[in-house]
Amino acid sequence: MINMKKCLSVLVLLMGSLTLSACGDDAAKPQSDSVQAPQQTFKWKLVTAWPKNFPGLGRAPETFAKNVERMSNGRLQIKVYGAGEIVPGFEVFDAVSQGTAEMGHAAAYYWKGKVPAAQLFTAIPFGMNATEMNGWFHYGGGMELWREVYKPFGIIPFAGGNTGVQLAGWFKKEINSIDDLKGLKMRIPGLGGEVLAKLGGVPVALTGGELFTSLQSGAIDATEWVGPYNDLAFGLYKAADYYYYTGWHEPGPALEFTVNEKAFNSLPDDLQAIIEIATRAVNQDMLDEYTAKNNEAMQSLLKKHNVDMRPFPDSVVAELKKASLAVMQEQAAADPMFAKVYKSYAEFQKGVTEYHRISEWEYYKNR
Ligand code: CA
Secondary structure (H helix, E strand, O other), X not given: OOOHHHHHHOOXXXXXXXXXXXXXXXXXXXXXXXXXXXXXXXXXXXXXXXXXXXXXXXXXXXXXXXXXXXXOOOOEEEEEXXXXXXXXXXXXXXXXXXXXXXXXXXXXXXXXXXXXXXXXXXXOXXXXXXXXXXXXXXXXXXXXXXXXXXXXXXXXXXXXXXXOOOOOEEEOOOOOOHHHHOXXXXXXXXXXXXXXXXXXXXXXXXXXXXXXXXXXXXOOOEEOOOOHHHHHHOOHHHOOOEEEEOOOOOXXXXXXXXXXXXXXXXXXXXXXXXXXXXXXXXXXXHHHHHHHHHHHHHHHHHHHOOOEEEEOOHHHHHHHHHHHHHHHHHHHHHOHHHHHHHHHHHXXXXXXXXXXXXXXXXXXXXO
């Protein structure tokens, strides 16, 4: 402990800056809990899985970095990099784990090959919507499980936004029955991809920036991405004729901020709090942005670009649902951590659905 009386007696206010002298060894070190020392500035890198400044997904980390710099009065400066600028989009997790970058912004289901349970923190087919996911993360035990799952990698996760219910995606041919999915090469990540594989399709992993050329060249037959706001930005309507809904595979996909644990622990308490609060703010802000922009973009797709938007036939949705439940059971049987997280998720979804049936759903029907 620093000797407060002695130390205060030698505090000299010199040219507007607080200078410490003759306080013994302790006084030379930054003291967060006693006398104010010159404050350290941190410069961090944040790598993302998105094209730089891409609407919604790419804007969120930029907003986050600006807010952090402002709230910390410049003591924590975070530079945001698009996919491929430092590391490719699919290497964000490793870069944060190894400390190549202090932070990342991506989607947890991209890491399914490394951590199967990670998929549950993005989206489950026929699972929870954005509001429900946020409830589970922050008041239903989801975040504690997420931290447990990432702990072995030296990463601390934070919820990093949500797009709301997505759409099923862009298809070069009509989907009239479940047989039309057989042999279909489709970009679809996470558990949705596992379901497609179960039904005879071929899921392909691609980051956003690769979608348009892959679809246009015919390297893939279909792709899901997000919804009108983002799909319009990529021009996907130029590469496929049919835009299907419902977003069975991603009903409320959550994005993630990841922070290297050592880097986080090196921050003083106030900067840690700023990161926590700034991620939480962006988590909500992204959903607000999609809520405001999706309809606008849909009108443009329909009226300006004459896109053929249509629902999957009921029989196709029913088969997707059946296959989804089977995939969830298989994945839980194969991985104990997946089973543990899925149990928490499924219990929360069951409870929240019962209430939302008489609140949200009843209201949607009636308004
Ligand atoms: Ca998606």
